[in-house]
Amino acid sequence: MxxxxxxxxxxxxxxxxxxxxxxxxxxxxxxxxxxxxxxxSYGDRKPYVVADTLTALTGPAEGVVTLPHHLDWSGHAEYDLNRPARLVSMYKVVLTEAGSVDDLNTWLNADLLRRLWPALWLPTRLRRLWEGTFPELRRHYEPLEGQHRTA
Known part of the structure; x- marks a missing residue:
């Protein structure tokens, strides 16, 4: 048939x-x-925004936040920052969808970003842009002896 x-x-x-x-x-x-x-690929063409300085990232470090629609249109834009999985998810969304440095400064926190950086599943190009600007992020997850860095 x-x-x-x-x-x-x-x-x-x-x-x-x-x-x-x-x-x-x-x-x-x-x-x-x-x-x-x-x-x-789209990931290689998509424009990403990188912060001017990490110290300007003064976003919330605790509590429940709701991202604006231009960052998160999933219908699940509320993030409890005390729940590690939701915190990591929010940082990925903000990093990949930010349209301005103001978005980054408003929603990301420098100390949390440094701590979460190894756990963030990011497009390769985005990770390289941030690590090229802020090499200290890369140092947060140098592989142990005998391990290979995958990102």
């Missing part, structure tokens, strides 16, 4: 990924997209 619609390719897939379309009760592999030679 033929599918009523052809398979849809939405993202380039690496050789070890298997993405499938479900069509008429069976599975069909998606086709790879031919990407232009100068293709750059």
């Amino acid at each position: 033929r599918c009523a619609r052809p398979p849809v390719s939405v993202m380039p897939l690496s050789m070890d990924q298997r993405a499938v379309d479900r069509c008429a009760g069976h599975r069909q592999p998606r086709r790879m997209l031919n990407m232009p030679a100068d293709y750059r």
